[in-house]
Amino acid sequence: MRRLFFWLIVLLVIAGAGLYFFADTVLKVAIERGGSSLAETDVAVESLDVAVTESEGSINITGLTIANPQGFSDSVLLSLxxxxxxxDIERSSxxxxxxxxxxVDNPQITYELGGGGNNxxxxxxxxxxxxxGSSSGSGxxxxxxxxxxxxxxxxxxxTIQxxxxxxxxxxxxxxxxxxxGADSGGVTAGELGEIIMSQINVGVTTQVTVGALANVIGGGIGAVGGTVGDTGKAVGESIGGAIKGIFDRD
Structure with missing residues (x-):
């Protein structure tokens, strides 16, 4: 679970290293095809713009969505x-x-609970x-x-469904x-994802209260209590996961 939203930002971070070589359309297709293949569900990008000057490069993605995996509803799991x-090209090596x-603007997440687990x-x-298959020997x-x-x-x-x-x-x-990473010579993609995950985990666990879920379920406070912590943790990890993972697996 800790790798859903990491998969997203690290995809962009790594893509940034190849900023000079990818045109807008090629990078958009690479994100959609690579993400869909790995996730076994649809990953879509509405539009993508790449701009490069002598001192600066930028990637701007509009409307990124990840669909629910097979076995769940037609809801979109994550949209940004x-x-x-x-x-900063001059400072990069x-x-x-x-x-x-x-x-990252306006993340919208659907956390769906079903008989076979969660989405x-x-x-x-x-x-x-x-x-x-690529975990060993990647250096x-x-x-x-x-x-x-x-x-x-x-x-x-x-949204908890x-x-x-x-x-x-x-x-x-x-x-x-x-x-x-300024004081340590930089952080890895995994470390970046962990930082984001921990921040969101705290906020979501605070927001998703026992009372809120109890109102939805209509009782069963004891059962809900465990769900609250699990949901907060899972959502935090999901936001972190899309940032970390498509190219980095440590």
Whole structure:
């Protein structure tokens, strides 16, 4: 579970390293095809723009969505209004990518509980299965590192959909972090994902209260109590997971 939303930002971060080589359409198709293949569900990008100057490069994605995996409803599991990545070319090297700003706008998540588990766990099972064959010998010492001057995840919403079809929702908090990796020579994609996951985990667990879920279920406070912590943890990990994972698996 810890790799859903990591898969997203790291995809952009790594894509940023190849900024000079990909035209807008090629990178858009690469994200859609690569993401869909790994997730075994539809990953779609509404539009993507790449811009490069002598000192700066940027990738701007509008309307990124990840559909529910097979066995769940037709709801979209994760949608992002936009993602913007700005790279400081002059400060970047082959081993360290300097990012001026990484911004994720308005994440919307549907956390669906069913008889066979939940949609996020199923999605992560798909991803882990499809990248599992490359876990050995990838040379973790060669993994690129990232310094991020500012990371912003704007407020969003998580919808909790139960097997009965009843729904509750809660706000996702804004995240605003600065100087990530500045004192350590950069962080790995996995470390970046963990930072984001922990921030969202705290906020979601606070927002998704026992009372809110109890109203949806119509009772059963004892059963709901465990769901609250699990849901907060799962959503935090999912937002972190899409950021970390398509190209990085540590």
């Amino acid at each position: 209004q936009g993602i913007n990545l700005v790279i 082959l081993s360290v990518l300097a990012i001026e700003e990484l911004r 996020m766990d199923k999605l992560m099972e798909n991803i882990e299965r499809n990248v599992g 973790s010492g060669m993994a690129p590192r990232y310094i991020i001057d500012q990371l912003i995840v704007t407020p969003g919403e998580v 139960l097997g009965s079809g009843k729904i509750a929702s809660a706000s996702l908090p804004e995240i605003n972090l600065t100087d990530i």
